[in-house]
Amino acid sequence: MTTYIVDKDGASIDASTATVPSDRHFRGAWSLSGKVISEDLTEAKKIFQDKIREVRKPLLEAEDVAYMKALEADDASAKTASINKKKALRDAPAASAITNADTIDKLKAAWDTSVLGASPYA
Numbered sequence: 324m325t326t327y328i329v330d331k332d333g334a335s336i337d338a339s340t341a342t343v344p345s346d347r348h349f350r351g352a353w354s355l356s357g358k359v360i361s362e363d364l365t366e367a368k369k370i371f372q373d374k375i376r377e378v379r380k381p382l383l384e385a386e387d388v389a390y391m392k393a394l395e396a397d398d399a400s401a402k403t404a405s406i407n408k409k410k411a412l413r414d415a416p417a418a419s420a421i422t423n424a425d426t427i428d429k430l431k432a433a434w435d436t437s438v439l440g441a442s443p444y445a
Contacts, residue, residue, distance in 0.1 A: 325339070328341055328343065328355075328360065330353045330354050330355040330360060331351060331352055331353055331354055332354065336355055336360070341355075341358050341359070341360055342359045343360050344360060344362055344427075348370075349366075349367040349370050349427065351370050352366035352367040352370055362427050364425070364427070364430070367427060368421055368424065371421060371430055371433070371434075372416040378440070379413075379439060382440075383412050386405055386408050386409050386412070387409075389401070389408075390405040390406070393405055408438075411435075412439075415435060415438055415439060418435060420435075421433045431444035
């Protein structure tokens with residue numbers, strides 16, 4: 324049985340004849356050129372940003388609860404901290420480190436653990 328690899332544009336190749344990236348995190352960004360599969364950095368950045376959005380959703384929901392508690396307690400410093408955390412979460416997909424990344428390794432390093440927690444790319 325032959326296994327085929329399909330790239331982001333729908334082109335396919337027999338997996339046994341292809342040179343494949345060792346990292347599969349950005350498989351949706353794979354691009355076929357002859358028998359070599361490489362990662363399309365622009366597409367990888369989109370996948371990376373989507374992963375940020377997926378991870379931040381429950382974090383934003385939890386921060387909404389923290390803000391409501393601070394509001395009920397009339398705790399100005401807790402409200403400010405919550406507002407700042409939510410802003411950082413909202414801004415995470417637009418980080419300059421993502422935009423400026425020119426390799427897959429630099430893109431993975433752009434994961435802001437102080438805002439998003441542990442990196443899925445470690």
